[in-house]
Amino acid sequence: MLSEIAHIFLIISFLLFALQLAISIDYNNFNLRYSVFDPIKKLSFFSFLMIITSFLILIFNYINSDFSILNVYNNSHTNKPLIYKISGAWGNHEGSLLMWLSILSIYGLVFISLIDKVPQSFSFKVLLTLGIVNIGFIGFTIFTSNPFLRAFPIPEEGLGLNPVLQDPGLAFHPPLLYLGYVGLTIPFSFSIAALLEGKVTSRWAQLVRPWILASWIFLTLGITLGSWWAYYELGWGGWWFWDPVENVSLLPWLLTTALLHSVRVTEKRDRLKSWTILLAILSFSLTLLGTFIVRSGLLTSVHAFASDPARGIFILSFLILITAGSLLLYAIKLDKIENKKNVYLFSREGGLLLNNIFLCASASTILLGTLWPLVIEIVTGNDISVGAPYFKIVFLPLIFPAIFLCGISINMNWKKTNLETIHNRIWKLVFISLFFTSIFYLMFGGPLLILLGICSSLWLFLTVINDFLNKLMNKTVASKKINLQRIKKIRLSTFGMYLAHIGVGIFVLGVSLSEGMKTYYEGVNKVGNSIQLSNFNIQFSKIERLKKENWLSETGVFIVEKNDRDFKMRAERRVYLDTGMPTTEAGIKRDIFSHLYIVMGQEQPAGSGKRVIRVYHNSNIVLIWLGAVVMALGGLFSLIDGKLNFFRKSKV
Numbered sequence: 267m268l269s270e271i272a273h274i275f276l277i278i279s280f281l282l283f284a285l286q287l288a289i290s291i292d293y294n295n296f297n298l299r300y301s302v303f304d305p306i307k308k309l310s311f312f313s314f315l316m317i318i319t320s321f322l323i324l325i326f327n328y329i330n331s332d333f334s335i336l337n338v339y340n341n342s343h344t345n346k347p348l349i350y351k352i353s354g355a356w357g358n359h360e361g362s363l364l365m366w367l368s369i370l371s372i373y374g375l376v377f378i379s380l381i382d383k384v385p386q387s388f389s390f391k392v393l394l395t396l397g398i399v400n401i402g403f404i405g406f407t408i409f410t411s412n413p414f415l416r417a418f419p420i421p422e423e424g425l426g427l428n429p430v431l432q433d434p435g436l437a438f439h440p441p442l443l444y445l446g447y448v449g450l451t452i453p454f455s456f457s458i459a460a461l462l463e464g465k466v467t468s469r470w471a472q473l474v475r476p477w478i479l480a481s482w483i484f485l486t487l488g489i490t491l492g493s494w495w496a497y498y499e500l501g502w503g504g505w506w507f508w509d510p511v512e513n514v515s516l517l518p519w520l521l522t523t524a525l526l527h528s529v530r531v532t533e534k535r536d537r538l539k540s541w542t543i544l545l546a547i548l549s550f551s552l553t554l555l556g557t558f559i560v561r562s563g564l565l566t567s568v569h570a571f572a573s574d575p576a577r578g579i580f581i582l583s584f585l586i587l588i589t590a591g592s593l594l595l596y597a598i599k600l601d602k603i604e605n606k607k608n609v610y611l612f613s614r615e616g617g618l619l620l621n622n623i624f625l626c627a628s629a630s631t632i633l634l635g636t637l638w639p640l641v642i643e644i645v646t647g648n649d650i651s652v653g654a655p656y657f658k659i660v661f662l663p664l665i666f667p668a669i670f671l672c673g674i675s676i677n678m679n680w681k682k683t684n685l686e687t688i689h690n691r692i693w694k695l696v697f698i699s700l701f702f703t704s705i706f707y708l709m710f711g712g713p714l715l716i717l718l719g720i721c722s723s724l725w726l727f728l729t730v731i732n733d734f735l736n737k738l739m740n741k742t743v744a745s746k747k748i749n750l751q752r753i754k755k756i757r758l759s760t761f762g763m764y765l766a767h768i769g770v771g772i773f774v775l776g777v778s779l780s781e782g783m784k785t786y787y788e789g790v791n792k793v794g795n796s797i798q799l800s801n802f803n804i805q806f807s808k809i810e811r812l813k814k815e816n817w818l819s820e821t822g823v824f825i826v827e828k829n830d831r832d833f834k835m836r837a838e839r840r841v842y843l844d845t846g847m848p849t850t851e852a853g854i855k856r857d858i859f860s861h862l863y864i865v866m867g868q869e870q871p872a873g874s875g876k877r878v879i880r881v882y883h884n885s886n887i888v889l890i891w892l893g894a895v896v897m898a899l900g901g902l903f904s905l906i907d908g909k910l911n912f913f914r915k916s917k918v
Contacts, residue, residue, distance in 0.1 A: 269414040272323035275316035280404040282313045283397040290394050303390050310393050311378055313400070314371035318785050321368035323353045324413055333424050336417040337361060343426035345843070353437040359561060360413035362440065365856075366557075367403055369441075369448040370396070377452065384473065391459035392452075399451055402584045426842065435495030439488060443515060446485030447553045450518060452477040453525070454550035454592075457543045461595050464602040466543060471533035474546075476905055478525055483901040485519045490894035501850035501865040503786070503882040505890050508657045513636040514556035520629040521549040524622040531615040535680055538619060540596075540604040540654065545622075547592045552629075554585040559636075610682045617675030624668035631660040633770055662715075669722045672767060673729035677736075695732055699724040712782055719778020726771035730764045759907040765900030769893045776859075776889025783885040792876045800883050802862060803827040807834075817842045821867035822877065824853065837866040859888040 286309045324337070328351045333339040341358045342351055356365040374396055381389045407413070456474040460466045492515070493505045506512060525545040531538045558581040610616050635652045642650050677691045703721040706712070737756055738748045741743035787799045797804040805825040812819045817840045824835045848868075855862040860883070867878030 268323050269327060269416070272320040273408075273412065273414040274334045276404060279313040279316045280408060281308045283400045283404065285309065286397045287394065287401065290397075303386050306390065306393055307378060307381065310374060310397065314378075316405070317364075317367050317371040317400075318508045318895075321355075324361060324364060325352055328352060328355045330484055331424065333422070334416055334417040334420045335413075338411045338423050339417050341422045341426075344423060344557065346426070346432070349434065349437055350432050353440075356440050357436055360407070360411045362444075363403065363407050364409050364413050365441070366444055366448055367400070367407065370400065370403070370451055371444070373449060373452055377744075384753055388459050388463060389818050391462045392455045395455035395458045396451065399455075402588070406577075406580055406584070410580055426606065429487050431500050432473045432842070433490060433495065436501060439491045439495050441488075442484050442486030442491055446481050446483075446488050446522075447556070449481030449484060450546075450550045450553055451524065453481070453546040457546040458592060458595065460543060461599040464599055466532065466539040466603045468533050468536050469541070471529045475526075475529050475533060478522065478529060478546075479901050479905045481746055482519070482522045482526055483905065484897040485515075485522060486894055486901065489515050489519060490891055490898070493894075494891055498852055498854060499849075501852045501880075503852075503863055503865065503880060503884070505780070505887060508635075508652075508654050510636050511556070511560055513632050514559050515551070517632060517808050518549050518552040518556070520625050520632075521552060524625040525549055527618040528622055531609075531618055535615050537607055537609050537615050540600055541619070541622070543596060544604065545626075547589070547596060550634075551585065551589040551592070554581065554588065558585055559583050570672035578623065608840045612678065612683050612685060612688060614675050614678045614680045615681070617671050617678050621668050621675060623672040624664050624671065628661055628664040628668065631664065632657065635660070662718075666718055666722060667674075669770065670725065672770065673725045676729050676733045676763075676767070691732065691736075692729070695725065695728040698728060716778050719774050719782070723771040723775035723778075726767050726774070730767050730771075734764060757902040757907055762900045762903030762905075762907070765903055766897050767900070769896030769898075769900055771893070772889050772896055774894025776886055776891075776893055778885050779886035780890060785883045787879075787881040789878065789879060790870050790876050791879045792874075797879065797881060799881050801828055802881075802883065804864070804881060806837075806877075806879065810836075819851075820866075822853075822864075822879075824864055826855065826862065835862070837864045839866060839868070856888075859886045859892075860884060861887055 286306050290306060327335050328336050328342055331338065331342060331351070333342075337358065337360050341361070342354045346354065355361045372395075377389075377392065377396075429544070453474050454475070456470070457689045460470055492512075496502065496507075497505050523692040525542065528538050528542040528545055532542045558578055561581060608618060612618075635656050638652055639650050642648055643791050673695075674688075674692060677695075678688060699721050702724055703717055705716055706720055734756075735748065737760075738750065738752050784801045787797055789797070791797065791806050793806055793808055793832075795806045797806070803826070805827075807823045807825045810821040810823060812821065819838050819840045821838045822837050824837065826833055826835055833855065835853040835855050837853035840849045840851060841847070842849070848867055850867075853864040853866075863882040863884055867880070870876055870878050
């Protein structure tokens with residue numbers, strides 16, 4: 267009965283949003299009727315609540331192993347631990363869509379709670395846009411992806427969740443990523459509302475920036491956790507593999523990063539207004555593209571939820587409708603929103619604009635590489651793949667200039683900076699970065715990737731430190747002494763910016779060192795064999811067989827010797843009882859920032875007792891995830907800065 271109620275709630279919310287759209291529009295002149303604002307707000311409120319309730323009912327069905335629900339039957343099992351029963355609710359196509367809607371509803375409720383801080387006419391248009399997005403996704407859920415379909419006859423046991431998903435990472439990675447994905451709906455709605463209003467102001471930028479920050483933080487954490495999850499769960503030995511679904515999560519992150527910089531210019535200097543609006547539209551459109559790729563089955567990915575072209579066509583149609591409609595409105599209103607004030611190249615806003623261009627160009631190369639196999643297959647019928655070499659060749663030359671501009675922009679003034687000032691501020695920083703990079707090369711050598719990474723990291727660290735010290739200097743004193751009392755005048759959002767840039771530096775350093783210094787072994791070994799890798803001697807000691815609650819395991823035990831000391835490592839292969847599917851559990855030995863990583867494969871040949879063994883020494887790989895977490899922490903500092911929130915009511 268509860269499932270039927272949940273389904274009815276979805277239908278009612280769909281009808282309420284459709285009613286909201288119908289009563290919002292004067293079909294004669296397409297003007298919005300503000301007299302219906304209160305009913306629209308109440309309709310939205312109750313619609314959001316019903317969607318969230320539907321999702322909670324689905325989770326309840328999973329907890330109680332209600333196999334009369336087809337979705338629960340296909341993705342759960344009574345032997346699963348509670349955490350995997352709960353996370354199983356969104357570990358599938360239908361459930362993930364309902365979670366998408368629920369998160370959007372939470373964002374909608376937060377907006378409604380703050381709605382008094384925003385002018386009524388503007389709020390009205392935001393709610394209207396949110397309603398249109400909800401209509402599309404609720405319709406998609408009801409007509410193609412109903413999570414509450416009944417199973418007849420009622421099975422006694424479920425089929426179980428994909429073993430790869432039976433991991434704590436599933437409990438946190440998708441929700442975090444969706445909080446980022448879905449959160450971009452709010453900046454998109456703000457942008458559409460601004461276009462309908464025909465104006466973009468500094469106050470508008472101030473109001474939308476916290477929403478952009480929140481989405482960026484969740485995207486950063488979601489992608490980071492996904493990378494870590496794939497690293498230890500899939501046994502691939504690396505942190506990123508340019509998988510299509512990985513790529514489409516990175517695309518909105520890159521554009522949202524550009525959007526954060528652009529909206530800052532709009533807030534501070536009343537510039538780049540049209541560019542900011544465009545980035546908000548494209549960032550949201552890329553989330554829809556990601557939804558299409560994950561669910562269409564047109565591109566092969568280990569992360570895909572479904573392989574149903576019919577569903578993909580529905581999402582593609584919605585993507586085209588939303589994107590085309592938004593861009594058409596943008597083209598019509600462009601002249602009204604842009605004040606056409608000059609942006610000087612040698613200024614902070616000029617540097618941020620150039621940074622934006624490189625970020626968008628890098629996103630374009632990833633998008634091209636991701637979709638190109640699909641284009642070739644449609645045109646020629648040939649099946650091709652675009653791998654890591656392409657992305658490294660085209661992405662790195664664009665991202666390193668973006669990093670350089672990121673550092674130089676910090677040390678430029680708003681409005682205009684003369685070349686002499688720029689030279690005086692950065693030439694020492696450039697020299698120090700190159701000097702220490704040269705020292706590293708002379709001592710250790712190394713490929714170009716390591717050298718670029720070290721230089722870029724030093725550059726970011728130094729530019730942050732330099733700007734911080736400049737803010738502490740008492741410029742009225744001839745000696746320009748450091749005055750620690752001035753630290754009180756630095757806003758929390760500025761410290762957030764510093765942390766985010768330091769995080770980027772740590773991340774870049776981690777990527778460069780881990781990729782440039784990685785060592786690798788792969789071979790067929792039997793118990794008793796030894797493997798030499800770097801300064802490690804690894805002996806394949808034995809295989810232990812165990813039976814757990816819902817899986818059987820074979821665990822390879824390895825004795826590792828390094829510098830006259832030894833320790834044990836275990837690499838496991840599991841076969842899940844409910845599905846019969848195997849998984850790999852890598853053995854990982856952590857040493858500060860580096861990992862020794864061992865994977866035990868299947869017998870080669872079967873019955874021989876010999877196993878495929880892969881060993882990686884991933885030097886400084888932890889810096890990658892540490893840097894991303896520091897980035898997110900910097901975003902959080904900026905987010906909680908009171909001056910960036912809805913604390914005062916004013917015109918948008």
